[in-house]
Amino acid sequence: MVEGTDDYEVDLEIEEGEVCEMYCSCPYAEDGNNCKHMAAVLYEIEEQSDGRILTEEKFPGCQKEELEEIIENVPEKELRSFIKGIAAHNNEIRDLLMTRYASKIDEKQMNRLKQGVDDLVWKYGDRSGYIDYRNALDFIWVLERYLEELAVFGCERIGDTGES
Numbered sequence: 001m002v003e004g005t006d007d008y009e010v011d012l013e014i015e016e017g018e019v020c021e022m023y024c025s026c027p028y029a030e031d032g033n034n035c036k037h038m039a040a041v042l043y044e045i046e047e048q049s050d051g052r053i054l055t056e057e058k059f060p061g062c063q064k065e066e067l068e069e070i071i072e073n074v075p076e077k078e079l080r081s082f083i084k085g086i087a088a089h090n091n092e093i094r095d096l097l098m099t100r101y102a103s104k105i106d107e108k109q110m111n112r113l114k115q116g117v118d119d120l121v122w123k124y125g126d127r128s129g130y131i132d133y134r135n136a137l138d139f140i141w142v143l144e145r146y147l148e149e150l151a152v153f154g155c156e157r158i159g160d161t162g163e164s
Contacts, residue, residue, distance in 0.1 A: 012041060
């Protein structure tokens with residue numbers, strides 16, 4: 001599902017790392033066109049796989065359920081220790097945990113969040129930070145995903161830092 005004006009269903013058929021067919025339930029794709037929702041899914045796949053197209057062989061559908069079952073059965077103490085180890089070696093995971101679960105976002109965390117937004121503006125904007133209409137929707141979509149991942153939509157969380 002891709003969020004747009006409405007929620008649209010996007011299906012991709014990938015064989016041997018190549019996209020064979022694409023479907024989207026949006027009106028633009030009904031006329032046989034490739035749409036921005038299809039592109040968004042392809043970008044997400046690219047981002048998640050570090051440039052390698054995901055295939056069903058690499059990530060079978062049942063793997064998610066199996067992983068959830070394994071996590072449910074890990075003793076809490078071991079799970080906490082495992083997460084601490086990952087966070088100690090992975091800044092992105094550490095920042096995600098700090099942002100989601102810290103009672104207050106400190107200045108250092110806020111600066112990291114601002115830097116993340118600045119990086120997105122740099123990617124989608126021109127040298128002065130202006131984002132033109134051709135890039136605006138992509139920028140908004142990526143920014144929303146970034147903020148959702150960091151769970152900073154709550155006004156009370158942002159308000160704790162003195163930011164508006």
